[in-house]
Amino acid sequence: MIPHLFAVILAGGSGTRFWPASRKHRPKQLLPIGPTPDSLITATVRRIAPVCPAERTLIATGVHLLDATRALLSWLPASSFLGEPVPRNTAPCIAWASWEALRRDPDALVMVLPSDHYIADAAEFLSYVETACRVAAAGAIVTLGLKPTRPETGYGYIEAGAEREPGVCDVARFVEKPDRTSAEGYLASGRHFWNSGMFFFRASVLLDAVREHAPAIASGLELMARAGTDPERAEAFASFPSISIDYAVMEKAENLAVVPSHFAWSDLGSWQSAWELADKDEAGNAAPADAVLADARGNLVMDLRSAGGPRVIALAAVEGLCVIETDDALLVVPRERAQDVRKLVDALQARGRSDLL
């Protein structure tokens, strides 16, 4: 255990990129998308159990997801769950959770983690977490920076400055999603890291930074503190501006540090990533054992139906397809076009088929 450490697990996501598996009321973090049978949020909470006990693990999620989320994390106490009445991006919810942690422990140290990422090796991950916590306990706002493995244009980057100590650097600056040329430069530089969205700070340090750089959020927190009933809390929460922690605080704060990290990680951004992480046969197919494949290569086949009888999925002469079945939908899309799932979701919305979203 790390003394005074609270985990704040951000579980408000409602992505559409894993449709038809993910739905409004069953977003990605509640699904077993990775190579293990656990849901992503369950894996996230189990991963940090060695350093953070259940009663200091806070789950920030939308009120509409509270029941489903609690069901997957049944060993956490009721006080672990913070229900956001309306979505307000990450800054208000991190500020609120930090305020809650500070209320429970004046020396609270906070670790903010996404609930829907994949990390292969928990022990390796926790060694970076321990470094980050040590630096945060001394007053810095710390982020884990992931060593890039490709010129990714879909992530933000952190540029490292001077080395503070072995394995810890100052943050020179946060960099928005780059173009391809910049991304290639970052990959080569050795000084640029993917912004993992994992932050570590003393609750008091974060709240000071919020008061200085995001006064509207600080005002919202005061309203939250005065609210005595659920409707009052909902009203107070709605008063928060919708803004990310990066924009609201990180890009302006001082004493920022980055811990360059290189553990096996994926943000599981699409069915393509699910295929990358899945167990595959020698032809690159990830498919149920009873699937029948003839001349099929590199496909991702998932039968996620809960009802209906047994079914065989048969693929012949196809390459690089995702074939995903649920009780009420069947998706076929090339892996390389997995982001087009969004177009299908938009089309369903336009047809008034929100029952399928």
Added chain:
Amino acid sequence: MIPHLFAVILAGGSGTRFWPASRKHRPKQLLPIGPTPDSLITATVRRIAPVCPAERTLIATGVHLLDATRALLSWLPASSFLGEPVPRNTAPCIAWASWEALRRDPDALVMVLPSDHYIADAAEFLSYVETACRVAAAGAIVTLGLKPTRPETGYGYIEAGAEREPGVCDVARFVEKPDRTSAEGYLASGRHFWNSGMFFFRASVLLDAVREHAPAIASGLELMARAGTDPERAEAFASFPSISIDYAVMEKAENLAVVPSHFAWSDLGSWQSAWELADKDEAGNAAPADAVLADARGNLVMDLRSAGGPRVIALAAVEGLCVIETDDALLVVPRERAQDVRKLVDALQARGRSDLL
């Protein structure tokens, strides 16, 4: 009505090319594969109703298919159904049906038709039938030869000889499935026609030819005539050699005529043909009305499930795929590789999944 005409509908097929829709006990002719909601055999029987009454329409099918076939042709009398105890290809069953027709009418004229082909225009088709019947009534064995529309290497051809009368030629010879170069020559020649498998003859003429060219079949018929019980009939039928009518009789018989024909026809050889005949949207997709398509072109989508709840099929960024759903199977195969369905059927067989065949 055409006097003395009996129709013999060959309905013993057990093809695998429309798996998972077609099964051992539900072969292609029992399915509504074409653009109409009727099964192919129902459409075949209805098409000839203007020239051949129910009591002279004979359905030759496997005993294991009798019940399902009767259910689709409920207006035909019990005497219309000839159940083959074991499969013996087309020659024995055509000989048997002709013998049965002759028993009922000494002047019987027989028209042999496949049960699983698509013909767009019944009236146009029947005009060729009338010509063929007239020539057959005068003693010839007549076949409809279909004018080729592509250099098809999967069919047998009939080479026409001298013109007997306008629209009727002698048969110069039957030609086996040709190679590509020959097929291109046949397409250009104007004298070569696809062997439709539709034959017209006096029953007595066919049986004379059987006695002359296929004595083993003639012997089998004598055994059939003497058989008094079902087991005796089964034993007699099993004594037939397994051979096609083309090999056993047509390639050796005299007084053969061909009626060159050019009605819209398809043998519906694969899911590719089903797509060709289906109603399609402007992007060439044949799909259920509630399917959701984004950037999808030329796909065939069929939901043939009879159970389970409503389901949406969603395709993004795919072209030329067949996506076929039944209660217990899902098939994905490119249209141009539709013949690979056979590989899947073989794989299922090898795995002992005959429950799916």
